[in-house]
Amino acid sequence: MTSQRTRERLVQRLREEGVSDARVLEVIRSLPRHLFVDEALAHRAYEDTALPIGHNQTLSQPYTVARMSQLLLAGGPLDKVLEIGTGSGYQTAVLARLVERVFSVERIQHLQERARERLQTLDLRNVVLRWGDGHEGWAALAPYHGILVTAAAREVPRALLEQLAPGGRLVMPFGEQTQQLLLITREGSHFSHQLLEPVRFVPLLEGVVG
Ligand code: SAH
Numbered sequence: 599m600t601s602q603r604t605r606e607r608l609v610q611r612l613r614e615e616g617v618s619d620a621r622v623l624e625v626i627r628s629l630p631r632h633l634f635v636d637e638a639l640a641h642r643a644y645e646d647t648a649l650p651i652g653h654n655q656t657l658s659q660p661y662t663v664a665r666m667s668q669l670l671l672a673g674g675p676l677d678k679v680l681e682i683g684t685g686s687g688y689q690t691a692v693l694a695r696l697v698e699r700v701f702s703v704e705r706i707q708h709l710q711e712r713a714r715e716r717l718q719t720l721d722l723r724n725v726v727l728r729w730g731d732g733h734e735g736w737a738a739l740a741p742y743h744g745i746l747v748t749a750a751a752r753e754v755p756r757a758l759l760e761q762l763a764p765g766g767r768l769v770m771p772f773g774e775q776t777q778q779l780l781l782i783t784r785e786g787s788h789f790s791h792q793l794l795e796p797v798r799f800v801p802l803l804e805g806v807v808g
Contacts, residue, residue, distance in 0.1 A: 604644040605626075605627050605644050606627070607644070608626065608627075608644045608645070608646060609623050609626055609627045611646055611661075612626060612646070612660060612661055612664050615661055616665075617661070617664045617665060617668060618668070619664075619667075619668040619672075621671070621696055622664050622667050622668050622671070622692075622696065623664070625667075625692050625695045625696060626660055626663070626664055626692070628695075629688075629691055629692060629695065629720075630643075630720075631644060631657075631660070632644070633716055633719065633720070634651075634657055634686040634687060634688040634691075634716060635649050635650075635651065635657060635686065636652075644660075646659050646660050646661050647659050648662075648798075651685055651686045651709065652708075652709070653706050653708065653709060654800070655685055655706070655709065655800055656685075656800060657685060657686045657688050658685075658688075658689065658748060658799070662797060663688065663689050663692055664692075665779070666689070666746055666748075666769050666779070667689075667692055667696060667746075669767070669769045669779070669781055669794075670693075670744045670746055670767055670769050671696060671697075671744075672767070673744075673765065673766075673767050673783065675697075676696075676697040676698065676743045676744045677697070677698045677699065677743050678697075678698065678701065678739070678741075678742045678743055678744075678763075679693055679699070679700050679701070679742060679743065679744040679745070679746065680700075680701050680702075680703070680735060680736055680739075680740075680742040680744070680745045680746070680758075680761065681693060681700060681701070681745075681746045681747075682703050682732030682735070682745070682746070682747040682748065682749065682770075682802070683703075683704060683732060683747060683748035683749045683802070684702040684703065684704035684709065684710055684713045684727060685704065685709055685713070685748060686709070686712070686713060686716070687702075687712070687713030687714070687716050687717050687727075689746070689748055690702045690713065690717065690725055690727075691717060691720060691722055691725075693746065694717070694722040694724050694725045697744065698724060699724050699725075699726075700724060700726070701725075701726050701728070701736050701739055701742070702725065702726070702727050702728070703727075703728045703729075703730050703731075703732040703735075703736055704728075704729060704730075704732075705729070705730065705731055705732065705803065705805065705806045705807055706806075706807045707729050707806070707807065707808045708807075710727055710728075710729050713727060714727050729806060729808075730806060731804060731805055731806055732747070732749075732755070732758075732802065733755045733757065733802070733804065734755075734757050735755065735757040735760075735761040736761070737757065737761060740760070740761035740763075741761055741762060741763035741764075741766065742761055742762060742763060742766060743763050743765070743766045743767075744766060744767050744769075745758050745761070745762055745766070745767075745769070745770075746768075746769050746770070747769070747770035747771070747802065748770075748771075748799065749771070749799055749800055749801060749802035749803070750770070750771035750772065750773060750774065750777045750797075750799040750800070750801055750802060751770070751771075751772070751801065751802040752772070752773060752774055754768070754770065754772070754780070754782065755802075759782070759784075759789060762782070762784045762789075763784070764784055764785065764786055765783075765784065765785070766783070766784050767781065767782070767783050767784075768780075768781070768782040768783075768784075769781055769782075770782075771797045771798075771799040772793065774801070776796065777796065777797050777798060777799060778793045778794060778795065778796055778797065779793070779794040779795055779797050780792070780793055780794070781794060
């Protein structure tokens with residue numbers, strides 16, 4: 599179920615759906631997604647579907663992870679990336695294989711701890727995790743060349759815009775009941791907004807859960 603063949607099939611499907619970045623496809627092929635879900639769900643890890651990770655949260659479907667990673671990378675190589683919503687750590691791990699350094703913030707402490715264990719198991723050393731409310735970003739380490747938010751909001755948190763480097767790209771699900779992927783690019787002090795395809799994410803919530 600977690601064999602190379604099922605992974606190949608997933609990659610083929612993503613390619614057919616329009617994911618064209620060879621680096622992203624290679625990471626999806628080689629990264630063991632089954633390590634990011636409970637054992638009982640491991641047999642579904644290479645289906646193109648979202649899976650529950652506890653605390654009413656979900657690991658995004660592989661297509662969405664690939665699509666958002668591809669959008670973030672489309673502006674050129676990325677040094678520092680900030681992720682809001684570590685969750686299982688799967689998207690974090692994908693980013694860690696594609697960019698220099700990843701800083702990821704999660705509001706639910708238990709999810710953050712489990713993600714940390716998984717990232718250590720995979721020996722991904724270019725990731726730093728933080729327990730906190732992502733609305734604030736992570737100011738001490740700003741600016742970031744890319745910011746990826748994996749929970750939906752009707753407003754783009756101001757702190758995230760402030761922490762985006764000139765030339766940087768921010769990708770997030772925008773909206774509430776209906777959501778669309780939003781791509782923001784910063785040129786100097788000017789931000790350009792582009793709404794893309796519909797998506798479905800859990801909401802970006804206030805405060806932390808310890
Ligand atoms: N990217 C994750 C899944 C995201 S689910 C993965 O690959 O598994 C959305 C995650 O965002 C959840 O873990 C949720 O707790 C977190 N989240 C929601 N609001 C947040 C906030 N304000 N700050 C940080 N994390 C938040």
